[in-house]
Amino acid sequence: MITRPTVLVLGAGASVDYRFPTGRGLLLEICKEGREGGSVYQFLRDRLSRDPAHTQKFAETLERSFAPSVDRFLEENKQFEEIGKIAIATTLIPYERFDAFTPSKTPGWYETLFHLMVDGGHFQDNNLSILTFNYDRSLEAFFFQALKNLYNVSNDIAEGMLNKIPIIHLYGSLGNSLVRKDLRRGYECELRGNWVEEAAKNIRVVYDSHPGQEFDAAFHLLSAADEIIFLGFGFHPINIQRLQLPEAVELHNSTISRGKSRQRWLACRYGMGEGEVARAKASLQGVNIAFAHNYLWDINLYLKNTHCLIPSS
Numbered sequence: 001m002i003t004r005p006t007v008l009v010l011g012a013g014a015s016v017d018y019r020f021p022t023g024r025g026l027l028l029e030i031c032k033e034g035r036e037g038g039s040v041y042q043f044l045r046d047r048l049s050r051d052p053a054h055t056q057k058f059a060e061t062l063e064r065s066f067a068p069s070v071d072r073f074l075e076e077n078k079q080f081e082e083i084g085k086i087a088i089a090t091t092l093i094p095y096e097r098f099d100a101f102t103p104s105k106t107p108g109w110y111e112t113l114f115h116l117m118v119d120g121g122h123f124q125d126n127n128l129s130i131l132t133f134n135y136d137r138s139l140e141a142f143f144f145q146a147l148k149n150l151y152n153v154s155n156d157i158a159e160g161m162l163n164k165i166p167i168i169h170l171y172g173s174l175g176n177s178l179v180r181k182d183l184r185r186g187y188e189c190e191l192r193g194n195w196v197e198e199a200a201k202n203i204r205v206v207y208d209s210h211p212g213q214e215f216d217a218a219f220h221l222l223s224a225a226d227e228i229i230f231l232g233f234g235f236h237p238i239n240i241q242r243l244q245l246p247e248a249v250e251l252h253n254s255t256i257s258r259g260k261s262r263q264r265w266l267a268c269r270y271g272m273g274e275g276e277v278a279r280a281k282a283s284l285q286g287v288n289i290a291f292a293h294n295y296l297w298d299i300n301l302y303l304k305n306t307h308c309l310i311p312s313s
Contacts, residue, residue: 001121002128003311004226009243010132010139012069013232013270014299017108018138020095023069023234027062030070030087034059040090047193050083058083068236071171074205081205089199092136092174094189101142109231109300110142116309123147124164129221131168133239135203137175140167141187144178155179166221170214170242172204206242215242222248229308230267230289231299235280245287265289268302 012023021029033040034055041059044050058080067073074084101110117126123143130139140162148158159178175198180186185195206212222228222243233239252263269277269291277291292302303309 001119001311002117002126002309004127005224006128006227006229006309007221007225008128008130009228009230009233010130010134011231011233011239012134013234014109014132015134015136015138016232017299018100018110018142020092020134020136020138023071026088026091027067027070027073029091031059031063033091034062034087040087043090043191043196044083044086047191048086048197050086055083055087058087071205072236072238075207078207082200085200085203085205086196088135088203089174089196090191093185093191093196093199096136096138096141096174096187097189098141098145098187100138101145107300109298109303110139112300112303113309114143114146116303118150120311124161126165129166129168129225131170131218131221131243133170133233135169135172135174137169137173137178137187141178144187166217168214168217168221170211170218171206172202174199174202176202211242215244219244219248223251225252225263227264227266227308230265231302232270233267235267235276235283237283240283246285249287264308266306266308267291268297268299268306269295270298270302271295 012026016022030040032038035041036052036056038059041052041055044055045052061077061080062070062073062084065073067076070084070088074081117123117128132139143162143165144158147153147161148155151158153161175185175187177184178187180188184198185192222245249263265287267289272280272291272295280291281289292306294305297305
């Protein structure tokens with residue numbers, strides 16, 4: 001059980017264990033498949049009647065921009081916003097598959113986290129919130145499937161248990177339900193024109209410095225937490241700024257902690273070199289995040305080897 005107020009902050013690297021592309025992987029796939037002859041190009045042309053020349057122009061401009069991510073590119077190129085969102089949805093929906101969650105000799109980190117949450121108590125009683133920058137819903141889909149089968153309950157009961165754990169998609173998600181309802185897509189990989197367009201509308205591109213209610217909710221969760229853990233997160237300065245991390249620390253220390261121990265800020269640094277860690281720390285404006293000393297630990301090894309998510313005594 002996770003008994004301390006805890007927040008997980010997830011970046012694109014958090015879904016890699018479950019076959020989703022990283023932020024760069026998504027960009028490269030769209031650049032390739034958005035060109036003439038590519039699957040995204042053909043789907044937009046044949047199923048959604050989008051101008052193929054515009055799709056081609058989008059893919060070429062995205063590739064030549066050397067943008068760090070598709071979302072960052074769309075923030076600077078509003079003329080491609082609609083086609084870009086549709087391209088993201090078209091690319092990611094085929095990865096949303098329940099059959100991707102199969103036991104293996106080496107468990108993924110979703111499984112490790114789930115075991116911690118059901119060890120010694122009920123899943124829905126965990127004091128955990130999750131902030132994710134990802135559009136995919138793989139974590140909640142894993143929880144949903146595991147809850148449904150572990151407790152042998154209906155879809156509605158499993159969804160009710162899952163909804164007790166706040167999961168905020170800061171830039172939107174590919175859908176609002178994990179099961180098909182009223183002909184609306186659940187967590188499934190089939191590409192249908194209306195499903196893709198609906199998913200694209202759920203994706204948000206943020207242009208200003210104060211992006212909205214999701215980030216407001218995130219700020220309150222961060223300021224109230226005892227432990228904040230970054231997993232698969234790239235520490236891009238814009239995302240750090242939007243999370244208002246220094247302000248969350250100040251609020252916690254001045255009004256919430258009231259003599260308790262200070263917050264613990266932790267981060268898995270899988271794949272991050274010393275220079276990247278140093279640049280991340282410089283962007284954090286004094287927020288003291290303890291980065292893992294071993295850059296070879298993936299998220300699962302990080303959770304297994306770090307003193308985090310330990311129940312309060």
